[in-house]
Amino acid sequence: MAAKPSLHVILAGPRGFCAGVDRAIKIVEEALKRHGAPVYVRHEIVHNRFVVEALERQGAVFVEELDEIPDDGQPVVFSAHGVPKSIPAEAQRRDMFFLDATCPLVSKVHREAEHHFSRKRHIFLIGHAGHPEVIGTMGQLPEGAVTLVEDEAQARSVTPPEGASLAFITQTTLSVDDTAEIVRVLQSRFPEISAPAKEDICYATTNRQAAVKEIAPQVDMMIVVGAPNSSNSVRLVEVAGRAGCAKSVMVQRGRELDLATVQGVSRIGITAGASAPEVLVEEVIERLREAYELTIQEIVVAEEKIIFKLPAALATA
Incomplete structure (x- = not known):
């Protein structure tokens, strides 16, 4: 054999x-x-x-x-x-x-939106139309209080209500680099615009993108374990490509991985979106073992120790 x-x-x-x-x-x-x-x-x-x-x-x-x-x-x-x-x-x-x-980090953005609204500021929300988080955030305030800005082109063309004070907030699961460009355009056009006191893109999104940026130049292919409707998972595929990985793919389960796509690859990176459990990463590794003798290394760019409490109705019942 x-x-x-x-x-x-x-x-x-x-x-x-x-x-x-x-x-x-x-x-x-x-x-x-x-x-x-x-x-x-x-x-x-x-x-x-x-x-x-x-x-x-x-x-x-x-x-x-x-x-x-x-x-x-x-x-x-x-x-x-x-x-x-x-x-x-x-x-x-x-x-x-x-x-x-x-x-709780999405709730923080909701509170920011309410804070700006109470100060009579018109709000630009940087995010993706139709995403449940964006629908929820826009739904904290009356219709017309928030304008969605999806990309740099919209940031260059968006027109606020005349004479309005402005603020921006962001979806928590965006590309860190794309968002920075959109913010740069908005701040250039509207120097007085109010920014979040602390960045809205969450720590988990930021850390997962940083890890992919670190690994992508070192591998021939990146596998992102995640779902196509998961914003942070889709961003990881994009980030891998921009960071220098020639091929980046998303799979939801190990069995979805077409081993033919791995032919000719000697080094492969694996990550998982923030809603994908570790057992699915293990599935992908076992799928690779079917055809390859693996050596496994882990590159860690940040330690995460954050824990959020359960709601009082469950914590104290």
Whole structure:
């Protein structure tokens, strides 16, 4: 039997779950433990089918809107991406028991938006149209209070209301470099614009992109474990390409990896988006082992020790 060719694997650190994702999943699991099935979840709790399906097996029921939920008194969980203010208002009107799994770093952006609005500033939100986090952030304020800016071209052309004081906030899962360019354009055009006191792009997004930038020039191919609807995972694919990796691909599960795409590769990098569990990284490694003799190295650019508490209704019950 012929010996397998060798392949050097570099694992990015940090990778995978962030504190906000970990908290959101624990909220659903703890609600199931304490209240039994079903526990309803509005929207995917995090953007990962493996996680969603695992929670479904435990008794979670995922819906897109509250009107799909019966009045049976069971808990309702709002996803980690955050929701417009109209959603908890509707839940209260229907006397639902709801748990908010919004990532605290997204909630921080919501509070910034309200702060600027209270000071009569018009807000530019840098983000991606249609993403649940953007919908939730824009939904904190009355219509017209926030203008979405998706890219550098829009930053150059966007027109604020005449005479308005301005501020900008950002989605938490953007490309660090792209956002810096958009901010540069806005600050050049509007020198008095108010900026966040602390950057809105979250630590996990920043750290995962930094790890990919470190590894990408050293490998022939980068595999990002994540979902196509996960903003931070899609950004990692883009960052790898820009940082000098000739080939970067996304897979959701190990079995999705086409080993033919690895032919001729001697060094491969692996990372995972913030909503992808480590077990899926292990799946990709096992898939590579089917055809290759692996040596594995890890490059860590930051240590993450952040933990977010569960909501009071679960922490003290």
